[in-house]
Amino acid sequence: MTVPSQPIPAALREPSQRVSPRAQLMWGLTAALEAVVLLVVLTVAGPVTEWAPVPWWAVVLVALVAAAYVCVVPKWRYRVHRWEVTGTAVYTQTGWWARERRIAPMSRIQTVDHAEGAVARLFGLATVTVTTASAAGALEIAGLERDRALALVDELTLMAETLPGDAT
Amino acid sequence: MTEDPAPEVAGGWQRLDPRMLLVYPVKELVRFLPVLLGVFVAGTASGGGWWQVAGVGVPVALGLLRYVTTSYRIAQGRIELRRGLLNRHVLSTPVDRVRTVDITAPPVHRLLGLTSVRIGTGTASSDEDDRLDLDGLPAERARSLRAELLLTGPDAGTTADLEPPAVLDLDPAWVRYAPLTSSGLVLAAGVLGLASQALESLGGIDIDTRQISDGSSGWSWWLVVPLGLLAIGVVVTLLSMGGYVVTNWGFRLTHTGPARGGAWHLRRGLLTTRETTLDDERLRGVVVAEPIGLRLAGAARASAIVTGLDRGQTGSAVLVPPAPRAVVERVAGSVLRTGLPMTAPLTGHGPRARTRRYTRALGPAAALVAAAVLLALLADLPLWLPVLASAALPVAAVLAADRAAALGHVLVDGHFVVRSGSLDRRREALELDGVIGWNLRATWFQRRAGLTSLVATTAGGRQAVAAIDVPDTVAVGVAAAATPDLLAPFLVTGE
CATH class of the missing domain: 1.10.287 (Helix Hairpins)
Structure with missing residues (x-):
């Protein structure tokens, strides 16, 4: 980890991926x-x-x-919901009135859940939830196509496994 | 273990201390007390003496059985607890999963030189059966077990006589802060409630209010009300002081082992003594809380942000009970190993955050006044109602000003420091290594004002440290400076 420097004003861009229409x-x-x-x-x-x-x-x-x-x-x-997974982090943007951006490092991921609600299944969609050791830090990506979600779960599980540490 | 009075069972299983044979039956008797009372009443009525004997005998036998059927062992890197006669229950956990070892000694245990050891693994289960409690070990065995399990320093077991210098020793004069905390008031209210219920069931005190009203008793309302309030105030003060003394008597905070990689030990309690150990490895930060009462008296209290505490065990993360602010800052500084997070000046959140504090405080107050005026006009209620309600406005304004003045954050010496709140002001310092991720939350109103609530998530304490209403670019800048590798790929470039 690099030594923290003094903060300079900056801005976050939106995550790159959209969920299914x-x-x-x-x-x-x-x-x-x-x-x-x-x-x-x-x-x-x-x-x-x-x-x-x-x-x-x-x-x-x-x-x-x-x-x-x-x-x-x-x-x-739909306009707000976005997500992005890189080699080092997961980044999501959710909400509508209150917009919430969450960023968690790959090394701190504890579990990756895949859930399909009754309504979601009608449309062939699924929700992927990534939890960290903090109860305040779960990242949820709702409305993904089923296959996309399953692939994402595999990808995340694999990446989280290869990184060491107990994630707390 | 050279001398181990506890009898050994086959396979390395050990029983608890035989002195527990005195404790268990008594505990079971107390648990069965309601049933026993019923049995005794029924027995006296029917004239039979055997029921009473059985009523006492069954709990005592249960207590004895509990001793005989409970055993534990530490073997092959696992600690196992076996109990139950019919429903055999074996709890087993790897030694390297042990996060906390808390030693408590209720009064009866202390008389017999025993302690109860709770081994915490950071489990989220709140089931009583899933607790690894070794209830009834000799005090010195409990300490050596703790050293064995937590590996606190190479010879933590032998340095017991050579106690390290205390970082904090309770000054009995601090009991003056007890009535200023809400916990003291809650305790006092609870005791008063119980007492009034007891009085009620015993027939109650009958005060004839008519005699006071017509002056025939020689008392007037002008005398009764202030005297009553004074009496309640005195009782509440005494009770909360009593609570403070019972919980915090002999409070002593020490550090053992190397400067990093050692552990903090905390001992306190008048009747029941509690000893808690916090590894440096699991310490993520410190929270200094200044509820309004303490703040006005120049006092504060501190707790640690610790990972791996079992659910509902947050009380054991206390670092400093209500004490003078200077003392709290000194202890917080030595726990964090840097005084800067507690003393460094904070960056304010600016005029727009201030405006939001005012709108959020004055809005509801204004709505209250409007409702009162409407009611007075439409429902023909007395006019003093809106006048009383309008008193909410200045109160809200003062609150808003204080809340706005509290807002601040800073990144200093490897810590993310945040302050907020008025009635419950808190200054939280979180180690940057303890930051698990960031949540940036903004409602539509906040986005219009260009503000974001920046939340650092963590595995300890309240799970999150939040800086509310930070200007957008500052919030992202702070997060980026705190964890550059994490944020870098997502920053807007080319500006």
Whole structure:
């Protein structure tokens, strides 16, 4: 490791790789399902239980907000979500309103997870999660094509294995 | 081991100290106490004496069984603990996985010269059964075991009589800081709660408020309320001081072994003594916390950022209990092996970070005032409500100013140092080798203001050290200077 010098102002570029465009559909469908469940609960809860009467205009308001969310947020997410793996580090950018960039050195990687949620499988997508010894430092790349994700897991596992140290 | 009073079982398995035969039955009796009370009440009612005998006999027998069925051994680089009669349970862990060895001695153990040894492997499991506890070893055996397991210095076992100079010895006068911490208040509140419940169940004290109101008792509200508050204040102060003394009595911090690669030893406790060891290898940094009460009194406390502590074991990373600030800085300096992280001037986060502190503090306060005004107008509530609510504004402003003044960071002498907070101000110093990665988080508002929260992740302490609302380019610059190899490929070039 080189000796740290005094900080000079600098800027990070975005990670080079984008996730699959189908991720927008995945996020959109997930959001739509959640919105439907919420709306059903709101419309049914009022008449059935009588103790929580939700006025109709509130339901319409919630529906409008949910529709806007379903239309806008997946596209926004897709524009933000990026990732990059080099020989020495993993770099991800996630979020939409709050954008989070995470960088972890390859030598500190502890586990590499591959997960496919129910909705993700509909679109042939997968999520790769890279964890480090810090609970605050997991890097998640959602919405990768399945084959791409599997290849990435293999690549990361191999690289993490060849580097020494106990990663703490 | 030249003299080992513990009887040996076949295969190198050793039992715990026979004196535990006195402790286990008592512990089991205490555990069965509720059942025992029931049995005794039922027994007296039915007139039979045998039930009582069985009620006492079963726990005692269980206690004896626990001693007989528990054994441990250290062989072939593994430490193994075997226990249970019907459900045999063998815990086994490689010696080089052992991260901590904590020695505690509750009062009964101390009377008998025994200790309980907890061997920590940094496991995330919180299951009681997965703990490697050797409950009941003679004190000197526990110390030599610790030296054996942690390999702290070549002869850590023999230097026991030649104790190294203390880096910190508790000054009993520091007990004056106890009431100023929130933990002291929580403790006092807990005790008061218990006491009031006990009083309640014993019939309670009956105070006739009408007599006070109409003045017939000779007491007036003007006397009762201040006196009551004073009494509560005195009780809380005494209780928190008591808590401080019980936890921290005899607090002593020492360092053994070579300057690097040795270990810190911490001993404290009035009734139950606790000894904790922190390897230099696992030490990643120091946190100096100044909650508002301590800060106003010129005091602070410090804890260590240590990797490999078991979950829920964070308490054992304490380095300095509430003590004068100068003392805390000196100890933090010697633990970090450089005083600079604690004394170096910090780089502020600039006017935009200051503005954000004000908007974030004043926004909710203004909303509160607006809500109070609306309520007063619409719901016809008394007018003093909005007046009272508007008191939130100056409080929020003061808080914001203090929070803005706290913000700062610096890279100094191989440490990433960050300060933030007002009511709970913290100055954290993290060794750069302990930085596992960086998170740079910015909400839409932060991006508009050109700010980023720079978080260094680490495997110890709270898992992260965060500098909030740092100007974008400064944040990246700091991360790049701290870990040049990591950031270099991702920096914007050609500027």
